[in-house]
Amino acid sequence: MIPTQFSYPKMGLLPRLAAIGCAVALAGCNLQAEEEAKPPRQPTEVGIVTAMTEDVPLVNELAGRTSPFETSEVRPQVSGIIEARSFTEGAFVKKGDTLYQIDASLFEASVAEARANLESAKAGEDNARIEFERLKPLAQKGAVSEQAFTDATAALRSATAAVAQNNAKLQTAEINLRYSKVTAPISGRIGRSLVTTGALVSAQQTQALATIQRLDPIFVDIQQSSTALLKLRDAMASSELSKDTAEVRLKLEDGQEYPLPGKLQFTDVTVNPSTGSVTLRAEFPNPDAILLPGMYVRAVLSQTQAKDAILVPQQSVTRSPTGEASALVVGEGDTVQRRALQVAQAVGNRWLVTEGLAPGDRVIVEGVSKVKPDDKVKIVDLGKKQTAEATENKAVPAL
Template identity: 40%
Template sequence: MRSMLFRLAALAACATLLVGCDKPSGPAAGPGAQMPTPEVSVVIAHAQSAPLTRELVGRLAATRTAQVRARVAGIVLDRTYTEGTDVKQGQILFQIDPAQLKAKLNAEEAALAKAEADAVNAALTAQRYTELREKKTISQQDVDTAQAAERTTAAAVQQARANVESARLDLSYATVRAPIAGRAGRALVTEGALVGQGEATLLTTVEQIDPIYVNFSQSVQELTELQREAAGAQGTKTPAAKAKVEVLLPGGTAYPETGAVDFSDLAVDPGTGAVSLRATVPNPHRVLLPGMFVTLRLTTGQLEHAFLLPHAALSRDAKGASVMVLEADGKVALRRVETHGMTRTDWIMTGDLADGDQVIVAGLQKVKPGAIAKLAPVETPAKTPSGSPPGPAGAKG
């Protein structure tokens, strides 16, 4: 029994020695093993003219807004316009009962006729008294009194005429007209309502929305950068284009009409630290409505010899922005650049770049300046022989 156990222990020891002899050994296991060359993906830089563009958020507002109010007291007889439609300047919107105003005008016209008659009588009296004074049949006091009465009645005529004009004006206000051309809003009163009693009752609002305003704001730093970029673009051989605005509707749809910035506030809002700006955009089809929030693309000029590179290519450190370039000898080089805004996919940049440079966009974490790198192989889809159906993965012919 003991001899059997001894033989089994000996066989186990031999098996352990044989397994240890089968372990691989080679250069990869040694401490001086060489790391493989990192692979990177690149894009080719091409110098081009690029617009200096910023995307901002703005709110639409009417270029002109007029509140239509009742300027005389009375009962509304009729609303003569259709709510939410375009109206012309001077178009009738409401009709207020004019009966009382006509009666007042008639009374003022009668008072004017009486004042004119009194003035004629006073003028004739003054003329007769003057003639009698020449004959010394009346005193000078009587003449002075007659002439004073003539002047008083003449002034009364002027006052009566002014009263007639005022009454006629009030009567014209009974017909409420659109002060400007635009889109008339909802009527705030109905037929039978008493308006203008002690206050100028608001009847409706007319807004002019073609063109339409886009109000937006920018921080002082962003505004300074825009002005600096625009000034730099103007310093190139090609003059910078006038700042223009493109509107993106909710959902990202581009609005076909372009506008321009027409106002910049002279002061900074102390609450937000931003400057208010405004652009004017044509709106012939009334697609844009006041109060809407839109994305606007602000273009301040044209930058010559610029490069549009993917967002992934740009890195930043304490010294500024930079990109990595794969040179012809396979070495990685760092190039300093300056950014001038961005699009949805690319940075607009200038700096130490040349046309045709291979800018690294993938694999940046595996390389550093001066290191060796190589282009990653381009993956192409496997081709299936003509006329043969694709077989299962890993299948051999």
């Protein structure tokens, strides 16, 4: 027996669409109810600093080399054989210390001869003066000829001149004798001796016996490009910058900072045609002789300062793929806004902002990645927070 097949009545298209619409509407009502049931979103907490104006020294780091404050090449002023050397190489010598002794026997003999000649000339002068004094009253009375008195007068003058000549020769001989001791012309550290005892030296020689350098204080010659110098002068002329007399600091070859500050002395008036740079000279105290002539150093100096400048922490500034700088600020109603910035240079861990910010703007420093423009935020003033923490730390008694 064949089973009977049943068929269900077919539903039309419009009833089906109506059923689907009812289902969608019911789901939407449920979602809206869930959203209304959720608590409102809380504003994101961000840390801000308030932009303020200040005068900022603009620091440049330039290459330089040290050079001695004074340099003297020791040379003999008389000829002779070196008998002794009286210093230790590399030691500190004072002005006037004896460095070398040249054989003085010939100079001592010259002094003795000059002294004897002077005594002889003085004796001749005394004799001529006695003759002049004897003939003078006789000539006034006409008892002697006028020619005899004239000869006596001339003889006295000649004898007096001879005394002066021999006196000068004695002084020359004594000077040469004194020069047989080669002394230090300046105080400082003396280098190695280029001659030994027994060497023949002469007054006209070009080779120095040794070199003395005064290292305290010491100079640092700094090179700055002429282009940078012209930009600096233009900025100062436009009153954007003011001249600064801040200290100069040094970084040594190993990266360490030299502990004592220096002062900028002068800027050279000529440009080196081969390098296009201008030389600046700074003076540094060097009591422990840490700095030696010829050392390569980095000079950190402030030639100018920007007046009424705005500085912001570097972490508050972001850059687009094209390199444009911007920052997030908190505007009216604690709403986030994005500001395009113009930054000039880094000053420590902050950026010097020339355009885009005004005094009083609240710049977001912490939580930059958590918010976007038009978001509502809850601000925490980091400047006030740091001040409060410092006050609390001072109030804590020492254990």
